[in-house]
Amino acid sequence: MKVVVTGGAGFIGANLVRALLAEPGITSVVAVDDLSTGLLENLDGLPVPLLRGTILDPDLLDEAVAGAASVVHLGALGSVPRSVDRPLPSHHANATGTLSVLEAARRHDVGQVIVASSSSVYGANPVLPRQEGLRPVPVSPYAVSKLAAEAYTIAYAACYGMQVLPFRFFNVFGPRQAAHHAYAAVVPRFVSAALAGQPLQVHGDGRQTRDFTYVGSVTDTLVDAVLRRVGVTDVVNLAFGARVSLLELIAELEEIMGRRLDVVHAPARPGDVRDSQANSDRLRELFPTVRPTPLRAGLEQTVAWMSGRVLAGQ
Structure with a gap:
């Protein structure tokens, strides 16, 4: 095939x-x-x-x-x-x-x-x-x-x-997702900033929610x-069907990385949806046999992949 x-x-x-x-x-x-x-x-x-x-x-x-x-x-x-x-x-x-x-x-x-x-x-x-x-x-x-x-x-x-x-x-995320361009998605942007010791930029109050997959x-x-x-x-x-706020996402990353992460807030962006959650x-x-990867496990794999690229100088 x-x-x-x-x-x-x-x-x-x-x-x-x-x-x-x-x-x-x-x-x-x-x-x-x-x-x-x-x-x-x-x-x-x-x-x-x-x-x-x-x-x-x-x-x-x-x-x-x-x-x-x-x-x-x-x-x-x-x-x-x-x-x-x-x-x-x-x-x-x-x-x-x-x-x-x-x-x-x-x-x-x-x-x-x-x-x-x-x-x-x-x-x-x-x-x-x-x-x-x-x-x-x-x-x-x-x-x-x-x-x-x-x-x-x-x-x-x-x-x-x-x-x-x-x-x-x-809101799909994971390894091989680009982080270093002006329109990068939120998970690679956050992970990249955290690995570099830079503040995580949040547009709006951070209470907006997404169904991260x-x-x-x-x-x-x-x-x-x-x-x-x-x-x-x-x-x-x-x-x-998950519903996770950006602040909750940051809290998960803090636990994975074992340290507090700095956050700076910027104005909300035109066109952004406030809340998102799927009925699945x-x-x-x-697809009865397909199972979701828990957010923590997915973030851990994403952090590990991006950390490897940092160590490799990429």
Whole structure:
């Protein structure tokens, strides 16, 4: 079975590639990435061809998906603040890019397309936990682009009979997540600052909550979906119902690192959602064997990986 991973040199993509390669039923994995946010080093030593280029290039996608049984579409331009600063690139990468991938899959009669959306689509809807049937109220260009991506995916299932599985990811974290750029996610930013002995910058009061999901739990679910050919006609939350504030996250890091961490507060950012928590009933129904990694265990593995990079001078 050939599987294509767009965004395959990125954080989630590179972890997924490793998990797919460990499965004997998967004969080949192809990564597609323009390296705008992904890193070549994430695929070092792996027997995986990297097709370097944009998912907006139909010729590149034709080369990638020909003969594929599944496409896992993770390629995207992430970050709410990035989309607030520059909305059009987020739209082109996330909405038009997803449409481009779906078209390539249709041209080559790919059996399954799994698409990464985001919990950000729930936006200003105040209901917690977030259940898939809630009305989306996106409050950032990034969220709008992801809502468009999942809507295109569902439409392709309806119009062309394509087997699809759109997931809404919730604050995924873990090894290989970039820390040193302006739009880095909160967990790698906090861990990097803590390891460097610098203050942790918190936007707002720190009481905003997130459903942090360890990347290993995400890749376990994606691999299971590929192997069992899971398809749906709606969206599925990929998170397990935790609700952790940033201050609670910092307290966990303090216990792991065995010392108090300095914190500085900055203004809240436009487009950020105050609270986020998944209803995981649908996920657990579809994937009964997948288990969440506890926050502490996931943070310990993340700290250990980032510490190793610091010791290696990276």
